[in-house]
């Protein structure tokens with residue numbers, strides 16, 4: 001073959017490749033537009049029977065009973081929890097590629113359970129999104145286990161009824177929940193797995209001062225964190241999801257460090273040949289019910305199913321996976337900057353980081369406990385809420401010298417007046433019969449207290465800020481109250497025995 005002919009052949013080949021690439025790209029652009037439309041119309045698919053993120057097994061069972069009454073979906077009980085609750089497996093679609101997702105292995109991590117139910121509604125709907133839906137359902141058989149740990153979900157705790165973290169039981173397989181997940185994986189042998197969790201609010205997306213709202217991990221299969229075809233596929237798929245999410249939350253995506261954990265399911269499933277993707281739902285400011293994060297989780301799953309069905313993840317670069325910033329524990333719920341503190345007649349400048357813990361409360365679902373997480377130079381950290389305290393001096397909150405007997409007494413208090421005097425505690429004789437988390441913007445102290453509890457690390461976040469001699473802000477259970485406008489910002493107070 002002479003050089004000229006060789007050149008012509010190469011150019012023709014390039015042309016064909018170019019046309020092929022254009023067709024694939026235009027298909028991808030089309031799919032991305034459709035995902036954009038679905039993002040805009042997400043409310044259509046959002047499961048309406050859910051009114052709170054704290055879904056229990058009874059409500060889940062009811063939703064499954066109502067929504068799976070369709071020939072296009074299969075529902076099977078595949079196991080029972082330690083306390084005898086059903087573990088369900090749902091199948092939608094008839095494609096060659098098997099995908100298995102499981103959620104709420106940790107009982108207090110419900111976001112993905114809700115997103116999976118939204119996804120079920122999307123996949124079973126019949127509307128203008130049929131093209132994308134059909135493409136997915138013809139290519140993929142989508143299996144999912146919503147709420148793998150129903151006993152933990154019942155108490156809204158991480159662990160199962162025996163107090164064990166199921167994600168450390170992938171080898172020993174002592175518990176029925178773990179065995180169920182393992183059996184389902186082994187019997188289906190899916191090409192892809194989605195291990196769906198919620199992460200704590202502490203994680204930032206790298207060092208960019210923003211929370212990691214969605215985080216990913218392509219779990220490793222050995223301590224050396226080597227790559228093989230199975231793990232590389234997880235990485236490429238994560239790049240597809242992160243490209244989709246970047247349109248909505250470009251700086252809020254994080255990647256977990258990939259230390260090998262031999263007792264975890266993700267790592268073990270990669271060893272067994274399932275390309276597993278860990279998705280962690282984080283936190284978005286002022287979204288305690290995680291409604292926006294649930295939507296993003298839904299879009300993540302949709303993006304993944306779309307990318308699996310047209311195999312577009314193949315084109316992603318592994319290096320793009322490593323470009324997702326690694327999570328750093330740099331966030332606080334509330335960060336108070338540049339506070340003046342006085343000790344031994346000397347003044348110092350400090351920052352205070354406060355975090356809220358959600359605790360179950362039989363009266364209203366959940367309450368919050370605000371604690372001082374750190375004190376000092378926190379300039380490397382960020383807050384979901386931040387407040388500049390330059391010129392403000394921190395002072396202990398005072399105890400109001402009047403003992404309350406019942407909660408009724410708290411309804412008669414003018415809190416604004418109390419705060420102005422620096423009072424943030426009232427006393428009670430009988431704290432043991434009062435609610436632990438009163439729905440009043442004040443703390444209740446047992447009358448054995450003579451001095452208020454100290455403002456120190458790991459203690460409850462209760463104090464006041466002075467400007468000169470005037471109290472201008474108070475912090476009650478970690479919630480900042482501005483006395484210039486007296487907005488109701490305290491989620492709940494605390495009863496301190």
Ligand SMILES: [Zn+2]
Pocket residue numbers: 105106109197198
């Ligand atoms: Zn988890």
